[in-house]
Amino acid sequence: METDTHSTPRTTPGLRRAADRVTGCATAYGVLGAVALAAVAVVAAGGHPVNTFMWVRAVLLPLVAVVMHRLAVAAFRDGPDQRGSRRAFERLGTLSAVMPIAIVGVDLVPGVCPLWYAAVQTVCVLPVVGIAFLTRGAALRTAFPRGR
Secondary structure, eight states, X not given: OOOOTTXXXXXXXXXXXXXXXXXXXXXHHHHHHHHHXXXXXXXXXXXXXXXXXXXXXXXXXXXXXXXXXXXXHHHTOOSTTOOOOXXXXXXXXXXXXXXXXXXXXXXXXXXXXXXXXXXXXXHHHHXXXXXXXXXXXXXXXXXXXXOO
């Protein structure tokens, strides 16, 4: 079976399962991000303090979830030739490795955000951690072998 560095090989059950899990995690991240945005809006509407950082983060992270979902779809695209994008897969892997560290790390800086918001953001990023592990798993590493 021949593959080039820009495509995935024919879909196997393990590959399909891993791809579905990655896409599902990206969707879950988007849903949780939307819930976090709604929580910030409810807290602000209740008259409690909500700083600019919280608003910006609450709006941006669901938008990043859309990007992650699009990368997952591009990486695992099905079609007559069942070719996906290795480049999208690599970007998804990199993004999913960096985001949890950046999100939780910034939230831990004293005074940046309240503890409840840091906890919400930590829960939201758990599906991204799942993507990071899945993209480094055997099924997907085999599907997207390293090029030169």
